[in-house]
Amino acid sequence: MPAVNGSLTTHVLDTSIGRPGKGILVELREAGIPTLLASGRTNADGRTVAPLLHGAPLRIGQYELLFHVGAYFAGQATERPAFLDIVPVHFGISEPETHYHVPLLVSPGAYSTYRGS
Structure with a gap:
């Protein structure tokens, strides 16, 4: 049977040390709407313990992930x-039954992201 459930996952890599970003708060909202859809903290592998969205087809639309990296870097020896x-x-979701992976590569002075697999 074809997949009927989409999912959204993320991870954080601290590129300044080449290691996962541990303990970073990640929040998910629909773009422009303040209501929190999901949140979690990254574990030792830099991933949230569970997908931020899963178990049903995803809603098509625009979303926003907020990565609270300031507190993470404040805890480093800087x-x-x-x-x-x-x-x-x-980012946008256009395929509700697909897996979306949105990683963050971050250092104290820069970041980048991409659609992962």
Whole structure:
């Protein structure tokens, strides 16, 4: 049978040390709507313990992941405040029965993202 459930996962990699970003709060919202859809903290592998969305077809629309990296970098041995605080990643879901993976590669001064697998 074809898949009828979509899912959304994420992970964080601290590229300044080449390791997963542990303990980072990740929040999911529909773009432009303040209601929290899901949240979680990254584990030792830099991943949330469970998918942020799963168990049913995803809703087509625009979404926003908020990665709270400022607190993470504040906990590192740095001499100055982190340049980044909350990193927003805006993305769209157009295939409700597909797996979406949205990773964040981050350092104290830069970040990037992509649609993963």
